[in-house]
Amino acid sequence: MRCSEKKFYVYILTNIKKTVYYTGVTNDLSQRLVEHYLSRGNQTIFTGKYHVHFLIYYQGFKYVNDAIAFEKEIKGWRREKKISLIKSFNPKLIFLNTELLGEWPPSDNFHR
Numbered sequence: 740m741r742c743s744e745k746k747f748y749v750y751i752l753t754n755i756k757k758t759v760y761y762t763g764v765t766n767d768l769s770q771r772l773v774e775h776y777l778s779r780g781n782q783t784i785f786t787g788k789y790h791v792h793f794l795i796y797y798q799g800f801k802y803v804n805d806a807i808a809f810e811k812e813i814k815g816w817r818r819e820k821k822i823s824l825i826k827s828f829n830p831k832l833i834f835l836n837t838e839l840l841g842e843w844p845p846s847d848n849f850h851r
Contacts, residue, residue, distance in 0.1 A: 746766055746799075746800070746803075747764065747765070747766050747799070747800045747801070747802065747803045747805075747806035748764065748765055748766070748768045748798065748799050748800070748806065749762065749763070749764050749798050749800065749809050749810045749813065750762070750764075750765065750768060750771070750794060750796060750797040750798075751794075751795055751796035751797070751813070751821065751824075751825060752772075752775060752786065752791045752792055752793055753791060753793050753795050754789055754791050754792075754793065755790065755793065757795075757832060759789045759791050760791075760818070760821055761786050761789075761791045762810055762814050762821075763810065764806045764807055764810040766803070768794075768797060768839060769839055769840055772792065772794055772836060772839065772840065772845075773845045775787075775792040776792040776844060776845060779792060792836075793834040793836060794835040794836050794839060795825050795829055795832055795833075795834065796824065796828050796829055796835075797828075797835070797839075798828070
């Protein structure tokens with residue numbers, strides 16, 4: 740796992756067809772991925788409505804303020820710049836959920 744030494748993460752998720760991107764920040768990336776997965780189909784939540792729970796990018800930060808600032812910066816970017824960032828980390832745009840969690844989709848009783 741590449742993210743174990745940092746405490747805060749900026750991450751980008753997508754849907755199965757890679758047509759929607761969502762950028763977020765968290766201090767527990769594994770748990771947050773599971774929460775996004777469990778919200779699928781929930782029309783009141785963006786990631787649930789568009790089934791956005793596939794991890795394609797993440798970056799660790801030591802300080803939460805740095806993570807939040809980078810998240811806000813990414814959210815202001817055009818789609819092409821976001822894709823360029825993702826490809827610099829994950830050139831084949833593969834889903835990284837299994838790499839991070841070891842099991843995907845998570846079982847119903849998954850808790851960290």
